Amino acid sequence: MSGQSRALLLIGSGKPVHSNSESLGGYLLSCLARRGFETQTMKVPRTLRAQGGLATITEEVRQASLVILATPLYWDSLPAAVIEAMEALAEDRRSRPPQNHQRMVAIINSGFPEARQSDTALAICRRFAKETGFEWAGGLAMGTGGAVEERPLDQVGRRVRHVVRAMDLTAEALALGEKVPEAAVGLMAKPILPAWAFVLYGRWLWPRWARRFGAQRKLRDKPYAP
Amino acid sequence: MSKKVTVLDGSERGDTEVARVRDFLLGELAWAGGEARVLDLCDLDLAYCCGCFGCWVKTPGACVVRDSGAEVAKAIIESEATLYLTRVTFGGYSSRLKRAVDRIICLGSPFFRKVDGEVHHEKRYDQYPNLIGVGLLPEPDEEAEAIFTTLVGRNAINIGSVHHAAAVLNARMTPEEMRVSLRGALARAGVTP
Numbered sequence: 001m002s003g004q005s006r007a008l009l010l011i012g013s014g015k016p017v018h019s020n021s022e023s024l025g026g027y028l029l030s031c032l033a034r035r036g037f038e039t040q041t042m043k044v045p046r047t048l049r050a051q052g053g054l055a056t057i058t059e060e061v062r063q064a065s066l067v068i069l070a071t072p073l074y075w076d077s078l079p080a081a082v083i084e085a086m087e088a089l090a091e092d093r094r095s096r097p098p099q100n101h102q103r104m105v106a107i108i109n110s111g112f113p114e115a116r117q118s119d120t121a122l123a124i125c126r127r128f129a130k131e132t133g134f135e136w137a138g139g140l141a142m143g144t145g146g147a148v149e150e151r152p153l154d155q156v157g158r159r160v161r162h163v164v165r166a167m168d169l170t171a172e173a174l175a176l177g178e179k180v181p182e183a184a185v186g187l188m189a190k191p192i193l194p195a196w197a198f199v200l201y202g203r204w205l206w207p208r209w210a211r212r213f214g215a216q217r218k219l220r221d222k223p224y225a226p
Numbered sequence: 227m228s229k230k231v232t233v234l235d236g237s238e239r240g241d242t243e244v245a246r247v248r249d250f251l252l253g254e255l256a257w258a259g260g261e262a263r264v265l266d267l268c269d270l271d272l273a274y275c276c277g278c279f280g281c282w283v284k285t286p287g288a289c290v291v292r293d294s295g296a297e298v299a300k301a302i303i304e305s306e307a308t309l310y311l312t313r314v315t316f317g318g319y320s321s322r323l324k325r326a327v328d329r330i331i332c333l334g335s336p337f338f339r340k341v342d343g344e345v346h347h348e349k350r351y352d353q354y355p356n357l358i359g360v361g362l363l364p365e366p367d368e369e370a371e372a373i374f375t376t377l378v379g380r381n382a383i384n385i386g387s388v389h390h391a392a393a394v395l396n397a398r399m400t401p402e403e404m405r406v407s408l409r410g411a412l413a414r415a416g417v418t419p
Contacts, residue, residue, distance in 0.1 A: 013277060014274050014275060014276030014277050015276060015277055015278070016276070019277075045274050045276070048274075072277055074275065074277075074324075074327075074328050074331075075324075075327050075328060075331075075381055075384060076377055076380035076381055076384065077318045077319065077324065077377060078318070078324075079274065079275065079277075079324070079328060080274055080275070080321050080324035080325040080327075080328050081274045081321075083315060083316075083318065083319070083320070083321040083324050084321035086315075086316060086321075087315065087320070087321055090316075112344070112345045112346070113345050114344055114345065117344065117380075120318075120373065120376050120377050120380055123317060123373045123376075124316045124317050124318045124373060124377075125316075127316040127317045127369065127370065127373060128316040131316060195340060195343075195344075195345050196340075198338060198345055199338045199339065199340065199345060202336065202337050202338040203337060206282065206283065206336040206337060209279070209282075209283045210282070210283040210284075210286070212283070213283055213284045215283060215284055215285070215286055218286045218287075219282070219283075219286050219335070219336065219337075220286070220335060220350065221286045221287045221350075222287060222350060222351055223286075223287040223288045224287065224288075224296075224299055224300040224303045224304070224333075224351075225303070225351060226303070226304045
């Protein structure tokens with residue numbers, strides 16, 4: 001491992017307990033811990049809701065040598081809470097420029113099958129890094145993020161073995177002070193389901209999910225119809 | 227015929243530069259005969275979307291959180307065009323605007339469809355407003371402009387807009403340059419002829 005070794009995982013998901021972002025980022029963090037990184041995890045929306053949350057995030061980020069943002073894709077971009085934290089970080093770094101070299105990595109998981117739908121969100125992360133003085137160490141985008149089922153990544157099974165491999169390659173590179181390897185980007189983006197199967201899966205999934213709440217016949221309701 | 231336009235103002239209180247753009251914009255809409263409804267997002271109570279999918283499987287079409295999210299969603303679906311007004315923030319929207327945008331996922335259906343070879347959500351409603359993104363930068367910035375323009379286009383696909391346009395203004399523009407840019411965007415988005 002080269003240089004400093006404190007990795008901070010920022011989770012962008014607003015889910016209260018487990019999330020796919022946490023599964024993905026957590027696995028990478030555990031790989032880095034095995035390589036000697038000191039690690040820490042913060043859930044961005046939860047931290048922001050707490051008093052002094054923005055200050056907590058800016059201080060933790062300040063002490064990290066590597067910041068990993070693991071987040072779901074929301075409207076081709078990042079969740080509002082993540083952007084709010086980024087705005088605060090940018091402000092903080094303008095007034096108190098960091099003294100240490102810091103790197104940033106982003107992991108975006110999308111509910112759609114195509115990983116490329118996260119390209120704009122990754123561009124926003126890259127741009128944030130550029131504006132705030134982080135070295136951009138690269139981004140990973142995964143489609144069909146739901147396949148992780150909010151479980152520890154190494155317990156999900158064969159369907160995400162390429163994602164596990166992508167994370168292993170990424171951890172290896174980051175520990176050496178290198179950027180996310182292209183091979184990892186490619187593995188991460190590998191489709192889990194073809195688009196046609198994904199569309200069919202949705203027709204099966206949503207009515208069953210809604211049945212738990214007695215809403216299976218209301219799925220196409222239009223409560224705000226003019 | 228006047229077009230109903232919902233303006234989501236994603237600026238913070240006291241942001242005089244965005245306020246200036248907003249005045250310009252409302253002037254252009256009035257000139258074009260548009261009927262603007264402005265939502266000052268900084269005055270609304272909007273929680274973060276937590277990604278629970280309750281608006282699809284528990285109370286389909288409406289968010290389970292009872293705050294100003296319903297007002298935003300209703301205003302958008304009732305309009306013929308929706309305009310996002312924001313400072314360009316790392317190429318994207320301000321967090322203030324994004325809070326509102328995140329909360330309108332209820333306007334789509336959970337089911338999927340293919341659009342130009344990509345999977346997106348099916349439409350819940352028969353008609354959706356056209357989308358216009360107006361972003362303000364402190365100075366010209368090609369990279370940020372490109373990200374913003376792409377983002378507005380991608381959002382238009384996801385919300386089901388037939389037409390969309392982005393106008394990226396910067397604080398160095400003259401009033402005439404701003405006017406030309408805004409008029410072009412409004413025309414491309416079908417708000418003006």
